[in-house]
Amino acid sequence: MRRQNAFRGIIKLLLIAVGLFSLLVTAGEEPKQWTPDDPCPTSIHAIIPNYRTKSEFGTFEGVHEALKTCPNISELHMSCRFGSRRHRLPFKLDGSERYISRPQILSLIGYDFDHDEWSDIRPQGTHPTFGNAVWPNDGIWPVSSSTNPVVIWVVEMFYKARWQWECLQGFMAHLGLLPWPLHSDIWKYEGYSKEWYSQRHTPAERRSIENIQRWLEAMDFSQIHSLTISEYMNVPLGKGVYHDLPRALTGLKTLKVEGQWINPRYETLSNDQYEDREYPSPENNWLEPLLPPALEFIIAVRPGLESLTWTESGPVRNEVLETVLKHHGSSLTDLEWTNTEPKASSFSEEQLRSLGQWAPGLTNLTINLGRVHGVWPWKHLKAVAESLPRLTNLTIYLDMYDESSNFDYWGLLPAKLPLTQEASLDMFNILNLFKTGDKIQNVEFRQGDWESPTDGPKIWKGDWAIRGPRMWTKCTLDVQRKWSKPTCEEGHEDKVEVEWRKPKRST
Known part of the structure; x- marks a missing residue:
């Protein structure tokens, strides 16, 4: 037994040594960074800083030079991560710099919009x-x-x-x-x-000009037709992002927003109420629930959006949903409105019917739906089918874990009604049984972690970071001659990664 334990110890030491060696080798293989002497790119995917990545744009200075030098950059993706000195483009204070590129697709993750240089x-x-x-x-x-x-x-x-x-x-x-x-x-x-x-x-x-206001001076934003803003690391704040930026987005057709954009000085109390850290209220004097500030940005964008995605939006409240749909609903063909566990907020039956009232042209819809008293949400599916005559593609996120799960101490209990191929086929048939207008061609039911790895690890209620697993069933309407045959296929990934993350500092 002692020899066996000693052998295991040697194996562990060898694995640690190999791991450390691979880290050193990987660290030394950083990709060459772009310089003005290199050929001009047509798209930039910058991850800042770029450790453990293959990005040739690992600094904001490099992106800044490329936009000033190259005329044909049509896509700009910038993702900020921990360890970067800057979370913003380095504009001169005098406003003399100009970008000659006019991107059409812009994606910003963790950008520091209101920074005072x-x-x-x-x-x-x-x-x-x-x-x-x-x-x-x-x-x-x-x-x-x-x-x-x-x-x-x-x-x-x-x-x-x-x-x-x-x-x-x-x-x-x-x-x-x-x-x-x-x-x-x-x-x-x-x-x-x-x-x-x-x-x-x-x-x-x-x-005192904010960083995004300097950016608006330097670049033409009117050509942007697709915009993504994620609050990862930095919450979008300031007049520039809420008032000046929306006015400049005259050609925007696709908008993707992640997060509620609540100022870090506000502390969540209970029932989605918040307290100002700088001006706390007396004991037991709760404030009214705040409307998510991201809502102000979404409705500041001029009407005419064709695609809207809002993830991690917080509870799907009637006043928030109605405000967005009244402003953008008439032109929307694609809508995604989702939250992840353990605070996934499902659409009510009435809210689903309001989609048909305010956004009747939807052809693609992605939402959260929950099990209702231990059974599948039949009434909700019926509401979707009856309210959206043009809908042909539907994605539904379901909770993977039971509400009684303890997300802080790894007490994850599976949902009591398992997602199976047979259950998915039943829901697909119900949808098309009550469907008005065009039949639904594709339905995908999803459970688990579906966030992109570049968005950072999933953070549950506590300080544990969990990635995976995920389950899905994909159902399609297979048209064969004069007959339409519904079929479903299921899949899963069981990999689970758990790590302890240092809690975020309160500001």
Whole structure:
């Protein structure tokens, strides 16, 4: 037995060594980054930073240069991940830069829309010796009020020498030659001092502009017909994203939104109510449920969308659904409105019938439906069939786990009514039995984790990250001569990945 345990221990050590070696090899195989001397791409798929990926655009600086240099970039996909210094494009504060590309497809995951560049690059903290602000007036470069050119020159040289001295202090502190406690904020100079110095004379009206507003100045957004915005890592905030961006999207036809976009300072209390962290309410004085801020963006986009996807929207509330459908419903042909477990919010029978009232032209629909008292949602399926005469493709997400499951402690219990090929065929037949107008040609029933790996791991109620498993059944209406034969095929992936993730910091 001891020999067997020792052998197992050796095997484990060998596996760990092989794993570490493969990580080192993989880390050394970073793809060559694009430069202006390389051929111009027609599409950019940037993952920032690009460790463990094959993206040739691993920095926002690289994307920035490509958009300024290349005229025919039609697709731009940018996904921000942990470890990046920036979550935004690096625009100059004076607004002098212009992009010559006019993308038609834009996808942004974790982009920092409302970032204030000036507040980030300006010197902060106090002087290590005198205790006063390092640079007064919020980092504005001091200018002499004298009209004497000699005095103006002397003042300029004085502050330039002071800036260079601060940079030297930061460099010495970085090398460990000066004690950090006396230079607690000098690190700001290391990364941002040159950026601040080169833009130190930026006019006041240019300093407070949000990043997306600078982007709107630099690029023509009217050609974008497909837009995706995900709140992963950064919640879209600011006037620029809610007011200025929608007005610029004059050609938009497809919109995909992920998340509710609730400001991080709001804390979820109960029953989808929220409390402002900065201005908390008295005890037991609950606030009214907030409308998800993403709703404001969706209805700020001009009517005429043909396809709308809203994932992780939160509870499907009547006032939210009705507002969206009244604004965009008449032109929609594709609608996806889904949430993932354990807070998957299903459509009610009345809400499904309202789809037919406000969006009668839907041909493709993707929604959540739940089991009703231990049986399949027959009335809901009937409502879909009777209300949408043009619907031919339907995707339904069902809960994979029972409501009594404990998602914090891996107590996952399967749903009591299993999804089988026979059950799916029964639901497919019911849909077409009550279907008005065109018959439904394709139905897919899904359970489990269907999020894309690039969206980051699924986060359940607790701090466990779970990916997989997934189950599905695909049903089609096979037309053979004069007969239509419904058929269903089932499939599954049983792989489950579980890891502990550090809880998010509250802000």
